[in-house]
Amino acid sequence: MVTLFLLGFFTSFMYNNAEIHNECNSINIKTNFVYEDLKCVPTFDDTTSCLKEYDCSHINNKPPGKCLLRGKLYKPGEEPDEASGVEGRCDHAFCTCSEIGDFECAIPSDSCAEFWVPNFVKPGCYLGYELNQCCTSGQICPPFDNNAKCEVNGVVYEEGKRFEHPSFKCIQCICQKGFQGQFLPPFCQRSNCTTELLYSKSIRDYCAPFYTSLDNCCPISWVCPVKDEIYIPAFSEPPLEPQCRFGNRKMRLGEKIEQPATAHTKPVFCECITPPYLTCTYKINKTT
Secondary structure: OEEOOOOOOHHHHHOOOOOOOOOOOOOOOHHHHHHHHOOOEEEEOOOOOOEEEEEOHHHHOOOOOOEEEOOEEEOOOOOOOHHHOHHHOOOOOEEEEOOOOOEEEEOOOOOOHHHHOOOOOOOOOEEEOOOOOOOOOEEEOOOOOOOOEEEEOOEEEEOOOEEEOOOOOOEEEEOOOOOOOOOOOOOEEEOOOOOHHHHHHHHHOOOEEEEOOOOOOOOOEEEOOOOOOEEEOOOOOOOOOOEEEEOOEEEEOOOEEEEOOOOOOOOEEEEOOOOOOOEEEEOOOOOO
């Protein structure tokens, strides 16, 4: 049985080996994943070595009529390749590059067969999975004597079973033979947001990623400017650079935008934390 040990170096794996110092502002580390998903290039402060901003200029410099996904260009009619990780997203698994340079995605009309086909799993068997796959890769049946087993915080997972990093949910893993407790491929990988599939125009228009919680790995949508939004200055005078952009508005670190509630949504609060995009979530009403 393989026992999963918590590894001290998992942070460097998650952030492309970029060192995160204690004195750096790490409040928004998880929500920086979208930048890695967009293949933006991080830049660091020369003095502190802390993350300063991301260069996402390749997004708005892409050739007209081509689609961009995780740094790769696609021609009209092409579908994302296996390396894109799209097959692991059940919410938009069928996408094609359109003539205007945005992906058109079909939302599946039903879920994986294992969730709705009666008696799908044979007696005595269980479903196995692979990374980057939405639905099961097949049924695993007896004998199980030579199958891998992975113990994670006292819970035993059988070969082919999914599990998450015990303290960092943005790493997804599959129990496989040869696993030695490391959160590394081919056993584990960081979650793929593939946000360009549904929000490529919003990204190009400098809208902002929206999270129901800053604990989320990926944004659930993108927030664009509205007429009645409220600008909120930073608590202290921020540096001139780097700057975020929200639509046509340029904003410095710590500056905020509040969008009022609607009939269908709560108030939305956006802040310039890690340029070039604002980071948005629901407004939190503080109580005293």
